[in-house]
Amino acid sequence: MEIKLVRKVLEAHEALAGEIRADLAKRRIYSVNVMSSPGAGKTTLLERTLASLAGELRAGVIEGDITTTRDADRIARHDIPVVQVNTEPFGGDCHVGANFVKTALGELPLEELDLIIIENVGNLVCPAEFDLGEDDKVVVFSITEGEDKPLKYPLMFRESSACVVNKLDLAPHLDVDLAALRANIEQVNPKLAVFELSAKTGRGLSAWLDWLRARVSAKRG
Secondary structure: HHHHHHHHHHHHHEEEEEHHHHHHHOOOEEEEEEEOOOOOOOHHHHHHHHHHOOOOOOOOEEEEOOOHHHHHHHHHHHOOEEEEEEEEHHHHOOOOHHHHHHHHOOOOOOOOEEEEEEOOOOOOOHHOOOOOOOOOOEEEHHHHHOOOOOOHHHHHHHHOOOEEEHHHHHHHOOOOOOHHHHHHHHOOOOEEEEEOOOOOOOOHHHHHHHHHHHHHHHHHH
């Protein structure tokens, strides 16, 4: 009975993700699920990205966290429509679920958007396991986390379409082997688009922005 119940829950989640994907496809809105460990720099990357694309792409953001509205408050300062999703009232899930996304979409001005960014709960494991109806998953990875993490947490890198290697500004102060990191990422997923940058300084941001622009353009036809 327990196995059947779990299967039904997962099937319901997948069905809801499919509904989200179909709805956004009709509206020609590109959506991306941004995932990482806590503190890898997702929110700083989003702030940089949104500021750079202001006036060019119309974006909305769904902010996922266990509790607080700290990240949503940061995004709102950029005059971007943002919806906060907290999982604490529902058991403190370590990921955003399709049900949360469906509800949040109802709070966004979809008719005015080209791009929806979902900032998932900070966790390098469980967010990769769940389809949210997004077009792409992106993993943000800080060089402070160590070169071996793609090998230790391969699902996140296998499920993602792109990897943002963040905090390059700290490289001179760390004992990090960037060549080894690149090799480990490629070993796990040789098709992964990799962007090395510093969200703090903006160094290397242009290649990431070009990739995002291309994905939005392809969705809009």
